[in-house]
Amino acid sequence: MRLDYAAISDVGRVRKDNQDSGYAGPHLLAVCDGVGGAARGDIASSTAIGQLRRLDDESPEDLLGQVAGALHRAHDRIGELVDEDPGLTGTSTTATVALFDGTTLGMGHVGDSRAYLLRGGTLQQLTKDHTFVQTLIDDGQITEEESRVHPHRNLILKAIDGIHDLEPDLFQVELEAGDRLLLCSDGACGVLDAGRLTDILRTGNADYAAVELVRASLEAGSSDNVTCLVADVIDDQAEGDTEPMLVGAAAELPRRGRAMAGMGSLFRGHRAGDTGELEPVPGSDAPGDAPFGIPSDPVDPEEARYAPRPPRRFAWLRRLLVLAVLVGLLWVAAAGVWSWTQRQYYVGEYDGVVTIYRGVNADLPGVDMSRPYETSDIRLDDLSEYDQGQVREGIGFGDLAAARRTVDNLSAEQVTDEATTAPRTRDRQGS
Structure with a gap:
């Protein structure tokens, strides 16, 4: 079997820039949602996609090993960028990755982007959010519906940031011909419930479904970037386009040198129709300039989205403690050897x-x-x-x-x- 896919990413009605990145290819589907606000989450997401997309050029063997390795390479590369440019301190990204070998998906997941499987008209969520509200759901304190309006619904507990130890969820999914896959950022799944997602995914081809998901997310009031990848699992004999698709910040960054501010929407339309995107709203503290007439918060919510990130200034202390532990272990080993020699x-x-x-x-x-x-x-x-x-x-x-x-x-x-x-x-x- 093979994948027939479509991918689309939209800056949305509120954000000034797109911090989502996505990739769809013959063997690989990946969505990354950059976190960090002023710390340039677009760089984090596009850097991660730059590392993950290499999986599409390799033979899909040892699916989980390859996915885990690519995620850790992305983690290391983001850490290098932050070390080179302190202005990127605080940047990070989610990642939901699906590597396909013809029958099986190797899944890797960090954060609150999601992967879904539609089979026989029934939708199944494959990934589990690494979020604060998900812990409340697991404890039975709130419901799925209540989590969509919870004041801390955007607070994630895991991300790829180049600092913390990376512990992605890794698992495999066996596919069947006729299955449909959806990978999306929380700009879509955060506003569309399972029933609405199912209704859209049941209709049209992958291309149509991807555009309709973005349009529906914006109509539902999504205030975030929206990225959707839809892929149909089809028989290998079927014909179809196999050109990879790169969307979002990963596709836009190379063009940032040109006058992007005057270009308006980066979404260039689609044969299925417009997504209903409005012009990005300039950031301002003036109530008249704020989205929907609401005074803007002086702190971008994206800057506080990744909860467990400690201040970067303590990174040197962590390195010092690691060094002290290593020196201590060497000292204990040396003392043990010396004690033995003095009994000879x-x-x-x-x-x-x-x-x-x-x-x-x-x-x-x-x-x-x-x-x-x-x-x-x-x-x-x-x-x-x-x-x-x-x-x-x-x-x-x-x-x-x-x-x-x-x-x-x-x-x-x-x-x-x-x-x-x-x-x-x-x-x-x-x-």
Whole structure:
């Protein structure tokens, strides 16, 4: 099987710019919703899509491994951008990714963008939101309907930000011919309930459904960017367009050098009709200039949308703590090795005398691994050549008693040698 897809992204009726990014290709569907307001969520979402879209050029094997790897590459790249430009501090993005191998979807999900599956006329939500209101729903404190008007409905708990550890949801979905997939940002699923989504997805082809979803979201009062990707699962023999589609900030950023402010809507229309988009509303503190005549909040809600982000100024403290832990572990390991060496002994030579050393018979630059512990009255020259060689190389032991026994044996051998050589010396003197 293969995918017949369509993708559309619209700045919406209120936002000044589009911070959503989307990609649809033969093997890959991905939606990213940038978070951060003035911190340029459009850069975060387009950067993530830039990393994720590479999956479409690879053989879709080990679906979950490839998806997880791409998400972590996006995470790392956003972290690099923030390090290079402190003005991007606070930026992050959601990500909902579907990698298709012909029969199965490998899904990766972070944030509150969503993926749905329509099968046999029944709609199933594949992903679970990482949001504050979702935790309230899970605890039974509010309903799905109440979550749509909750004052903290836009507060997400997970995002790709290049700072926090990334823990995406990863799972697989088996597909059938005739299935229809929807990936969308919260600009759509935040205002359209399951019933409305189902009604739209049941009608027309993928192209029509994508445009109708955006139009319906704007009519329902969405104040956010709206991005929808619709894909039909069809038999491989069917004909269709397989050109990848790039939408939203990922498609717009390369053109930012031109006079975008005077161009109005970036949506260029569609054969199914206009989406009903209005001109972006300029930001202003004047009530007359605010959306729908309501005075604008001096703090962009997007700047506070990702709840768990700590101030960037504490990043150095985290690195310092990690370094301190590593140094501590190395110190404990070194102390353990040193303690072990001080329980070892060997018999060696010191100033021509057989000596017991404490430590190990080894050398490290700048570190003495042993020191003389007990000196005997046995001179090295009085031993046999074999024993001299052994002592010069060092005879190692695991305890002091064994080392002392060896010195006693060497002393006994020395006495035996003197006893056997003395008569021969006298005989030679007498003759």
